[in-house]
Amino acid sequence: MDERIRMAVAKVIVDLALDKEFDYEIPEELAERVKVGTMVSVPFGKSRREGYVLSLAETSSFAGTVKPILGICGDRAHVPEHLVALGRWMADYYCCTQEQAIRTLLPAAVRSGKVKPKKRKLYRIADREAASAYVAVNAQKPAAALRVDLLKVLLSDGAQPIESLKASVPAFSNSSLQTLVRKGMVGTIEELVRRDVFGDSKVIPSKPLEPSKDQKKALELIAKMLRGETPSHVLLLLGVTNSGKTEVYLQAIAMALALGKSAIVLVPEISLTPQTVRRFRARFGDELSILHSRLSDGERFDEWNRINDGEVKIAVGARSALFAPFRNLGLIIVDEEHESSYKQSEAPRYSARDVAVMRGKFEGAAVILGSATPSAESAYNAETGKFLLARMAAQVDNKLPPHIRIVDQRRDGPPEPGKSTFFSPMLVEAVRDRMNRGEQSILFLNRRGYARVMICEECGFEARCPDCSVTYTYSKLHEVLSCHLCGGVIPAYAACPECGSPKIRYAGLGTEKIEAVAGAVFHPARIARMDSDTMRGADDYEVVLERFRRGELDILIGTQMIAKGLHFPNVTLVGIINADLGLTMPDFRASERTFQLITQVAGRAGRGDIRGEVIIQTHNPENETILYAANQDYDGFSKFDLEFRELLDYPPYTHLITVFFRGEDESKLVAYATEFTNGIQAYIHDEIKVAGPSPAPIERIKGKFRYMLVIRGRKLKLMKQALRILALHRPIPKGIDVYVDVDAQSML
Known part of the structure; x- marks a missing residue:
């Protein structure tokens, strides 16, 4: 009988993004230990590699010599067998390599092997009979008093870390402890210590509530x-x-x-x-x-x-x-x-x-x-x-939903001298009213920074990131211009770098400016801002929310990070500074995201005993999305949005795949994107629509041009297989990156 038929085979992926399994013989001594998901060490070319077993077989179709597994990585975590099937499905569905999918199943801290279990040494009685006899014989001997005290503690309290022994025996001496170890009366063991993610924080136990x-x-x-x-x-x-x-x-x-x-x-x-x-x-x-x-x-x-x-x-x-x-x-x-x-x-x-x-x-x-x-x-x-x-259509305790009002900012006209252009009179009055009543307000704007663009009034120069197709955002606090795509930061200009004119102005609006203006308009309000510019440290988020919960703040200003998941009964007012942000984004999900965001942030108001109020400021008061959100009419919006998507063949009526091409050489990038698109022509049928390749809405990020191919259709199985081969298994010109995004959430 052929030897390959009789031997046990493991199909292994190694730690290289090859999207390929390799057959290895399972040595007899490892047969009981090698399972699906096991991390093994295998010979690979002239090197030794680590990999995961994806499946087991009785035979191998490989024509050459099937090499044996070298060993099991016993000190490393293995992928639970039941998750391997999920990883393989992810690789197939999301057009990524099997290695990428399997790695996702384990946290890097677990997968790498660099982090080790935390252990501590404990001292314990090794010979109870000898220890008890020693205490009985030496109880009254001053010279042995310290050793007797140590033995008494260990006999009564069990195994102890050295810190506990020091606390229990005031005259503690390490030499006395080591003497007891040498005499064999005391021994040591190692105890696994879990790092405590909760720290010293305590909670009051709760019981299930009577359901509505x-x-x-x-x-x-x-x-x-x-x-x-x-x-x-x-x-x-x-x-x-x-x-x-x-x-x-x-x-x-x-x-x-x-x-x-x-x-x-x-x-x-x-x-x-x-x-x-x-x-x-x-x-x-x-x-x-x-x-x-x-x-x-x-x-x-x-x-x-x-x-x-x-x-x-x-x-x-x-x-x-x-x-x-x-x-x-x-x-x-x-x-x-x-x-x-x-x-x-x-x-x-x-x-x-x-x-x-x-x-x-x-x-x-x-x-x-x-x-x-x-x-x-x-x-x-x-x-x-x-x-x-x-x-679940009713609020708990049958609370009334917040009263929502729309402010048409087009009708406000020129602001009065000294008045804010960002806060309508209705919103100013409402915030001050809450301050007088000892209640709290949230002001929401889903855009950070002080201003969105620097413009020269003389020559029209705009400060733009040289590596990305976006303008710089201005931060007044740090006097810098920063790019929110690549992270680039430069000092803010004092004069126009093009013509030298000092007549520069910063246009647009962000949470930093809202905070500065609110400080003047609502003085002496206690105000805090929450956005990704201020929430830098691990505990910043918790500190601000705890201050808000304790009533140490009157107004909380923030982006979408304050729009959901927060329950503060004393918040009775939410002001949405500009509800139009996001509606003009070149993405078919723009309306959905705007509706969700308005609805979610509105839900922060009135969670206590007092009915909440929401003021929505907009320049598009007739917009369907804003009207549905103001009426808290999810069913109406959903019907409206689904009809729009069905008409244009967008998800959920079709599947959506985007293929992105990135590179520094635009002409080379366009040529390859065109070649790639030609490679999938055979898989296009009546139920598939392909657009592109064309420049992405944000054409450059970090110095690289970006082109995209958009594929929509109801039957994309064969198309995904073709994309997988082209993106993962065919040569890609140097300097070009290609990635496939299945069920893409962003069209930018």
Whole structure:
């Protein structure tokens, strides 16, 4: 019989982006230990490489000699076998290499092997009989008093770190301790110490609340999902802001735990605030894992291992928490499922929401997608019956929704001397009224910086980033011009660099300017600003929100990071400075994102006993999106938006793939993009539309030109296979980058 037929074979991917499996023989001594997902060491060419086992086989089709696996990386984390199938699906669906997809399943801190478990030495009684005898014989001998005291502590309290011994024995001496070690009465052991992500913070335990009528219906449906009694494993939980979605999440998790299963909760990164974490800890204690970008590598390593070792049953985190290595997963919750932050911007460019649905399918877990403003894709899936639907239309305690007013800024006319051009008289009066009543206000503008552009009034010069197709943003605080795409920073000009004229002005509006103007208009208000310019440190976000919660601030000014996930009962007013931002973006999702943002930030008002008020300032008061948002009419907007998308063949009625080409040499880039496009012509049929290649809306970033190819269609399986071959397996000219973005969320 042929030797290749009889031997056991592992199909391995190595740590190179080759998108290819290689066959290796499994030595007999490793046969019981090599599993799918195991990290192994293999010979590769003349070198030794590490890789992961993707599958096992009895034979190899390789014509040459199949080399044996050299060993198992025993000190390194392995990919849980049940996640390997998910990684392989991601590689196929999102047109990335298998190596990129499998690496995503493990945090870098775990995968690299550079972070080690934290351990501490404990001293303990090694010979209890000898130690007890020593204490009895030497109890009254002054010379042995210190050794006797040390033995007494260890005999009564068990194993101790040296710090505890020092605290318990005032006259502690290390030499006395080491004498006891040499005599064999005391020994040492190593104890694994988990790094504590919660620190000294404490929470008051909470109990489940009596569910409202809508919450009860949702929970009954979730209970059936957990038992596998529903036609779909996915539920869209459509609940207006402040309708109690989080309480549904908490009780659903309790149901999963009661069935002996685990749960994952995904939240947008910026919403992973202490307030969010506090609610989960109050219900489930510290027996949950927290995963987010502010963790150190050591903390991330320990949190992953707590899950992998079965120490916890709940993981709460941002996008990557989806890959928490639970073995008996019962529930995945995706809060604010519409958030664009669930889409990864680097390969693999996956959507955590969509991959959550697939992981739930693979592992038989229920998936809850929660939002007050669901994405068009999720709304369509619920409408067509692919997803289950549960509605929560009333606020908790039957609170009235906020009173929303639209201010038409076109009618304001020239401002009076000394008056603000950014705050309408209605908004100024409303903010001052809240200050007089001891209530708080939020002012929202989804644009940071002081001004968007520097313009010379003499020659018309605009200060633009030389490496990107955008203008610089001006920061008055630091007197710099910065590019928000490449991060470039230069000193602000005192005069025009083109003509030398001092007649330069800074136009446009950002949160920094709003803060400066608000300080004058609402003096002596206590004001803080939250945007990515001010929230630099790991704790900045928490510090500002805690001050706001304690009532130390009157006004909070910010971008979208304050638009969701915040619950402050004393906030009774939200002012939206410019509701038109985003509506003119060259993206078919512009209306959807504007509606979602307005609705979400409006939901911050009136969460206490006093009805909230929202003032929307706009130059387009007749715009359908703004009107639907002002009326809090999600159903009306969804119908309007879906009709528009169906008419133009946009998702969710089709799938959307963008192919981006980047390079410094524009002519070379155009030539290759054209050649690439010619390569997919054979796969274009009546149900596929292709546009481009053409310059991207932002034509240059970091000195590289950007062209894009947009593909829309209902049957794209063969097209994706062709794109995969062209982008991953065919030579690409030097100096050109190509990447495929499946289900693209940004058209910029």
